[in-house]
Amino acid sequence: xxxxxxxxxxxxxxxxxxxxxxxxxxxxxxxxxxxxxxxxxxxxxxxxxxxxxxxxxxxxxxxxxxxxxxxxxxxxxxxxxxxxxxxxxxxxxxxxxxxxxxxxxxxxxxxxxxxxxxxxxxxxxxxxxxxxxxxxxxxxxxxxxxxxxxxxxxxxxxxxxxxxxxxxxxxxxxxxxxxxxxxxxxxxxxxxxxxxxxxxxxxxxxxxxxxxxxxxxxxxxxxxxxxxxxxxxxxxxxxxxxxxxxxxxxxxxxxxxxxxxxxxxxxxxxxxxxxxxxxxxxxxxxxxxxxxxxxxxxxxxxxxxxxxxxxxxxxxxxxxxxxxxxxxxxxxxxxxxxxxxxxxxxxxxxxxxxxxx
Numbered sequence: 001x002x003x004x005x006x007x008x009x010x011x012x013x014x015x016x017x018x019x020x021x022x023x024x025x026x027x028x029x030x031x032x033x034x035x036x037x038x039x040x041x042x043x044x045x046x047x048x049x050x051x052x053x054x055x056x057x058x059x060x061x062x063x064x065x066x067x068x069x070x071x072x073x074x075x076x077x078x079x080x081x082x083x084x085x086x087x088x089x090x091x092x093x094x095x096x097x098x099x100x101x102x103x104x105x106x107x108x109x110x111x112x113x114x115x116x117x118x119x120x121x122x123x124x125x126x127x128x129x130x131x132x133x134x135x136x137x138x139x140x141x142x143x144x145x146x147x148x149x150x151x152x153x154x155x156x157x158x159x160x161x162x163x164x165x166x167x168x169x170x171x172x173x174x175x176x177x178x179x180x181x182x183x184x185x186x187x188x189x190x191x192x193x194x195x196x197x198x199x200x201x202x203x204x205x206x207x208x209x210x211x212x213x214x215x216x217x218x219x220x221x222x223x224x225x226x227x228x229x230x231x232x233x234x235x236x237x238x239x240x241x242x243x244x245x246x247x248x249x250x251x252x253x254x255x256x257x258x259x260x261x262x263x264x265x266x267x268x269x270x271x272x273x274x275x276x277x278x279x280x281x282x283x284x285x286x287x288x289x290x291x292x293x294x295x296x297x298x299x300x301x302x303x304x305x306x307x308x309x310x311x312x313x314x315x316x317x318x319x320x321x322x323x324x325x326x327x328x329x330x331x332x333x334x335x336x337x338x339x340x341x342x343x344x345x346x347x348x349x350x351x352x353x354x355x356x357x
Contacts, residue, residue: 001170003132004029004163005036007096009170010136012039014143016067016094018058019043020051022079024071026098029163031069042069052079052086052093059091060236065146065154069096073113076155083122083153089235090206090300092151094142095119101161102130115157124152132165140171147176150207150300182298182307190267190297191314194224197265197293204246205231205271206300208308211238213270215320216308218244223317227263231271232256244323249274253283265293267311270304 001009007030011019022045023031034042045051048070055066070076076097086093097115099105105112119126125145129135138156146154194200202217209230221228221244228246230237250256253276260266260274266288273294274287288294298307311317332348333341 001167002029002033002164003135003158003167004033006132006136006167006170007139007158007163008033008037008040010139011067011094011143012037013170014140014173016040016065016143019067019069019096020045020054020058021069022046022048022051022071022075023069023098024075026072026100026160027069027096027163029160030096030098030158033163034069040067048075048079049082052082052095055093056082056086056089056091059086059093059146059151060089063092063151065092065094065143065151067094067096069098071098072100072111073097073115073118074111076115077113077118080118080122087122087124087153090150090152091235092146093153094146095123095153095155097155097157098163099128099157099159102159103161105159119155119157122153123155125154126157127155128157129159129162132162132167135162135167136169136171140174144174144176149176149179149303179301179303182302182310186295186297187307187310187314189295190311193265193267193293193295194220194226194311194315197226197263199263200224200226200265200267201229201260201263202226203229203231203249203266203268203271203274205234205269207304208270208298209234209237210305211243212305213308214238214243214246215323216305216312217246217269218321218323219312219317219319220308220315222321223312223315226267229259231274232277242323244321249287251277253280253287256287257283257289260287260292261289263292265295267295267297269297269308269311270300270302272300 019042021042051068055068058066129138142154142156230246232249298304330344330347333344
């Protein structure tokens with residue numbers, strides 16, 4: 001077994017199922033290891049941005065890490081834009097970046113670059129291995145880091161000699177760290193704000209917008225009458241039968257401020273305080289107007305669904321509430337193809353009970 005084979009077997013043992021790859025010379029041992037292994041599917045992307053974008057989408061929907069395989073610093077740099085999106089969305093991704101052999105880096109070959117400096121701004125975890133013997137354990141650490149809820153980008157830099165040199169074994173799966181629970185004081189403070197406020201909004205983001213969080217938010221709204229709002233561009237928003245209706249915060253600051261000024265209090269769960277995407281003359285960066293009370297129930301990295309459950313219990317919300325149980329299938333659309341008619345066309349032709357990911 002060589003280092004590349006120990007890496008791939010470690011990834012399979014950790015439950016990684018797909019690798020979006022645009023490899024080059026320094027990744028050939030990993031390509032060979034992927035070809036010879038069962039249980040980890042390699043998908044060739046003809047541009048690195050396709051690989052990183054696909055990994056972002058896979059991580060958001062599957063809620064488990066996808067891998068990318070990229071060629072040196074320049075190849076990785078081609079995929080950075082979508083890794084910026086993935087970092088913001090907290091998508092679980094493991095980047096594998098091949099590097100020159102450890103003994104070749106010093107000659108400053110044409111594609112030599114500072115990969116660590118390139119990777120750090122878009123990664124929550126970065127490591128560079130120095131020996132084939134350490135590759136399996138470091139791979140297991142990278143996968144666990146990427147899978148730490150709600151997810152993050154982990155980047156592993158692998159010199160080519162660490163791929164082809166011998167290795168003794170693959171590493172066992174490391175369980176990702178569970179998200180921290182919110183404090184009881186945050187729950188009590190949020191409950192007090194909801195009880196006292198005449199017009200309260202519950203501003204949701206991140207994992208609050210999965211089914212578990214949304215159903216708890218619906219229960220809180222049913223008890224308190226609070227208004228449900230979500231981030232402008234959520235990483236993932238579950239919709240459909242059984243999910244509550246909620247408004248999305250407008251993109252332009254004047255519209256967002258106009259929406260938020262209607263409330264006397266805002267409880268934030270799984271999102272950051274909303275800010276304008278760009279600075280505009282005569283508009284503040286912070287979108288919650290002065291005089292509107294705001295409290296953070298849960299940060300995006302907290303156990304947000306559990307925090308919403310605790311808040312629902314604190315205000316004695318019902319265990320469940322009636323939400324729309326059936327969505328009507330649209331008719332086949334006619335006319336020009338656009339975003340609305342494309343969605344209606346897909347919905348009109350999907351089999352009953354089908355799930356699209």
